[in-house]
Amino acid sequence: MIRCNDIHKSYGAVEVLRGIDLTVSRGEIVTIVGPSGAGKTTLLQILGTLSDADRGTVEIDGVRTADLGARELAQLRNTKIGFVFQFHHLLPEFSAFENVCIPGLIGRRDRREVEKSAKELLDLLDVSHRAEHKPAELSGGEQQRVAVARALINNPAVVFADEPSGNLDSHNRDELHSLFFKLRETLGQTFVIVTHDKDLAGMSDRQIVMRDGLIAV
Numbered sequence: 001m002i003r004c005n006d007i008h009k010s011y012g013a014v015e016v017l018r019g020i021d022l023t024v025s026r027g028e029i030v031t032i033v034g035p036s037g038a039g040k041t042t043l044l045q046i047l048g049t050l051s052d053a054d055r056g057t058v059e060i061d062g063v064r065t066a067d068l069g070a071r072e073l074a075q076l077r078n079t080k081i082g083f084v085f086q087f088h089h090l091l092p093e094f095s096a097f098e099n100v101c102i103p104g105l106i107g108r109r110d111r112r113e114v115e116k117s118a119k120e121l122l123d124l125l126d127v128s129h130r131a132e133h134k135p136a137e138l139s140g141g142e143q144q145r146v147a148v149a150r151a152l153i154n155n156p157a158v159v160f161a162d163e164p165s166g167n168l169d170s171h172n173r174d175e176l177h178s179l180f181f182k183l184r185e186t187l188g189q190t191f192v193i194v195t196h197d198k199d200l201a202g203m204s205d206r207q208i209v210m211r212d213g214l215i216a217v
Contacts, residue, residue, distance in 0.1 A: 006019050026188070027189070031195050079156070081156050105151060148176075177197075
């Protein structure tokens with residue numbers, strides 16, 4: 001599903017990643033853990049094609065990202081990858097339902113198909129009753145569930161999540177963690193999650209521990 005080899009990344013004189021090799025299987029839930037500054041988010045951004053490595057290769061669902069032009073890379077990002085961030089990044093002027101639909105419409109899918117999928121996902125994630133509410137009218141946990149639905153709307157090969165529960169209270173955090181495993185069971189979804197949450201890391205299929213730009217375990 002995901003394979004990266006010898007990933008290096010520097011910002012000026014600071015070498016953030018110093019040769020990362022990593023493979024993630026389809027349907028696996030992998031957490032990336034380690035102290036702040038270890039390079040976790042930088043690695044996630046490179047795997048998710050949001051940033052380029054200085055050296056090394058990334059392959060997602062059989063496609064080498066370095067072989068793609070800008071338009072092809074954007075299409076890969078839209079169709080193969082979902083993103084969930086700590087602060088949701090929902091568009092405030094749109095309803096929850098509209099926020100979920102947007103990636104599908106950007107991908108030029110049939111509107112009726114996108115809207116049907118959005119309704120099904122909101123129902124699966126137990127926020128269908130909030131579909132017409134705007135983000136400011138939703139709780140933090142509801143916003144994050146909507147963000148997860150948006151990440152799933154194009155049936156991505158993998159969802160990358162960066163501290164997805166870092167802005168939630170303990171109740172909503174636990175519900176979100178359980179949701180990831182429900183989605184794996186229901187949809188066969190693959191997740192790669194950067195987290196400081198020990199409970200989530202302990203629940204995952206595999207923990208990748210990073211220190212000083214390298215995988216320690």
